[in-house]
Amino acid sequence: MLARKSIIPEEYVLARIAAENLRKPRIRDRPRKARFIAKNGACNLAHKNIREQGRFLQDIFTTLVDLKWRHTLVIFTMSFLCSWLLFAMMWWLVAFAHGDMDPSTESPTNSTKWTPCVTCVRSFTSAFLFSIEVQVTIGFGGRMMTEECPLAITVLILQNIVGLIINAVMLGCIFMKTAQAHRRAETLIFSRQAVIAVRNGKLCFMFRVGDLRKSMIISASVRIQVVRKTTTPEGEVIPIHQVDIPVDNPIESNNIFLVAPLIICHVIDKRSPLYDISAADLALQDLELIVILEGVVETTGITTQARTSYIAEEILWGHRFVPIVTEEEGVYAVDYSKFGNTVKVAAPRCSARELDEKPSILIQTLQKSELSHQNSLRKRNSMRRNNSIRRSNSMRRTNPSLIVPKVQFITPEGSQSASET
Template sequence: MALENSAFTCLPESLSLPVSEKVEDPEEKSTEDDPPAGLFNVSEELGHVVTTETASPPKPPANNSRSFQDKMAAREAQANQHRKKVQGAGQERGKFGWGRSRRKRQRYVEKNGRCNVQHGNMRETYRYLTDIFTTLVDLNWRCSLFVFVMAYAVTWLFFGAIWYLIAYCRGDLDHLEDENWTPCVNNVNGFISAFLFSIETETTIGYGHRVITDQCPVGTMLLLLQAILGSMVNAFMVGCMFVKISQPNKRAETLVFSRNAVISLRDDRLCLMFRVGDLRSSHIVGANMRAKLIKSKQTQEGEFIPLDQTDISVGFETGDDRLFLVSPLVISHEIDARSPFWDMSQAQLEKEDFEIVVILEGMVEATGMTCQARSSYLAEEVLWGHRFSPMMSLAEGFFDVDYSAFHHTFEVDTPSCSAHELSLAAARLDAHLYWSISSRLDEEKWEGPSLNNQPGKETHTQPTIGKEEGGPTFTVGGVTETQDQSGQGEQNGSITTDQSESEA
């Protein structure tokens, strides 16, 4: 049942006070930063309007015979006043009109989805080494590339040094010109050549210039060991890089959320709504939406929970949280008795300090990997009495989506009271309508001809009690009713008759 907005009280609009125009001095030109005399500053603190009268600064004398110190003091005063005006643009006015900086809430989740949490004083850091693969995958690209390069460089240098040590211990470096000497590795005449042979062995290049001989069993064992370890290093590092490249984190960049959330009526119920869309043509399979309210809480036992998480239902019971994200959708949370916003009105919303975290999960159609996109809305990013603009139109043979209106909202008539007060008002309206219908039925029952036209009985009528002229009249029995009884009967929505009439 639709409710008229006139039945609810709204917030007072901004006050407009008369401001006297300032007459410019023809000799001394005033700056725009000087406030006119008698100007009232209208500030708002905790929902109350406070008016304070500020005294206008004294005007500089009109004569040009001022001292140098007076001119410098006047310039410094104007500069300080201009600086206060620029800095005070993002400040709210406190008590007695003094400006104060508004405390900005620290986000738990940034707008781009990054969680603003840092872990410190962790003593069990060895747990990172037990899962070295995930640790390497979680590193940023700079560190990952550094580890990738160093893994190959260290193994090449390590085995190159061993090959050089074998050649040095066997005396191959002392018989370089001896044709009758059989070295362990042909054409290894220093560390550089040993290092090149290590690279050729591990990468299986095999140029054929440096070859191991059958007169070196130690070299044969080292060749097998390097080939096995080289394959393991290749598999490990290439696997890390492949997983890091194929991570669906960048897929979440094309999942966009609206800059603001809105609260307005939908089917005569207050709803919290935000918009989500996918910029790619490939879809998210099995998209699922969740929402959390992050707010400080103190339990009944006195325990303080700084970041308490409360679930916000976006259709889990009805299955509306499972999305078919082909076009942008407006996600709606109905503010009912189970909602954390049940007792929150428009005036209270401006004083609250909370954060709404929205999470979209799904599987990437191209790769089959799970993707998650996150965003958040602070209390000042929730617009009361707004609605999202439509962005879809029907073109020739297809539906056209205009993403230029994705973040656009417009104002609509919305009661400023809370959803709890709105439901109480609707219940009172329903109760009033119910009793009105019952009274009409009683009127039709008692005004019928059955009581007036009964054969063998004479009825005496008396004028209407407690009714104006032209209104409906009530017929009572032969016993005259008193004024108090008739008034009480009308208040109860029924007709009071005497016991003798009921017996008759």
């Protein structure tokens, strides 16, 4: 199939531009290691050695929509110019064949009244201007077609049809480029890092997702896939081995109600590919967790998809996301400045398998965390007390007026006693 000869030559401009867009994917950030999905959702995949580039022209509309804006505008500008020049040449030939270019037809000595095919078309420049007026329907009134030449009527109809086709394709392409589904995904955000912590007695992989717009995503669903390089027992190397992992949801489905930022949780159990991975093994793992959020845009009804991924360096073990939703005066407020903030929490460093086999590890970890928390509170309180004492002593030394004066009291026996108040 690949050895078949290309339908369109490889030097064809449109096919070459489309192939360049595939060979050079646009990725905003440059990750440290190779990944399949960038943080902004772009696919980090380069297509090489595409022999049948003419297939891009078989679906010309999708090719125009996928092109960059500057390439699309250049193509439509050249289409208009070429159509104007082509029909200008046809109008000039019609006028030349009818004899409208002959200066004697406008001579005042000519006794017969000459009726041209198109009035005021005496050169190629005037024919070009008339071509623009016909296709754009400007109609200045100086140049007009007469019923003298049936061929001119045919050219007029043909130019109108071609102009309508170019306008329809251009407007449809521009509308599709501005209303593409990935534009809505720009306001769907994910946390920069994911975390692994204990929730309800189980190790869980968690990340946060939010929507910046007030218009909601209908029927939103979240899918998580683990992509890693694996080798089968037969020795076959699978560079992109995809495994779906479930999302913890009480209704046993991946649908979510994304009215506020949510923490998506995956319980690391026996079905999870992360079941045998500990905190020490995580840094050595060559895996990538791809997150896909899909839903229908409420305002347009177009299905949109937002993507991101997390590699091993972007997963924090023993952390938890801080709360960002608060209730203020009867309204729930979201503080997006803390969207990706995390805090350290007590979490066992072993794998989920070891935690299931030895549940006492979790109890010991929580007890150690409680003791360390109490010790830190004692140290913090003692430091505060010492700081307050030092501060009061320094204020007494710097401000003599704060020194308490001595007051003498006279007793009934006539003796004097000194005291401080």
